[in-house]
Amino acid sequence: MDQLWRLVQTAIGVIFRHPITGTSIIPVLPDGRIVLVQRQDNGRWGLPGGIVDWGEEISTSVKRELQEETGLELLQINRLVGVYSAPDRDPRFHSICVVVEAAVQGTMQVHDKLEISDVQAFLPTAIPLGTLTHDHDRQLQDYLNGQTTLA
Secondary structure, X not given: OHHHHHHHHHHHHHHXXXXXXXXXXXXXXXXXXXXXXXXXXXXXXXXOEEEOOOOOOHHHHHHHHHHHHHOOEEEEEXXXXXXXXXXXXXXXXXEEEEEEEEEEEOOOOOOOOOOXXXXXXXXXXXXXXXXXXXXXXXXXXXXXXXXXXXX
């Protein structure tokens, strides 16, 4: 019985005590504007993205999250901006976020109204840096500085 309990504890630890993998997308329209979404939970602007589903590749997650949150079509992933893993980067849980720059096209439209209240495109110089959700200020600043970050 003791062995069974240790096995159950180990399984619970494996499931619930490991970081969750997610993505953030820096969607760039053909005219160079960057698309941000306004979150329902805190009202702040940020990058579209979310948790990678079980059995899903990161590139598939990028395409799905982009479409769900912005209505835009992924043309191609241009580059890896960084991997962000600070335990406090997301106030909800410890997550590891893979950030990519992506060429996108289409008409902006919120599809997931439970998560997102608005979607807008900003010139890089007009992005409200310093007020973005989670660690998206850092992610966008690294992108704008041409960096690839492992943090």
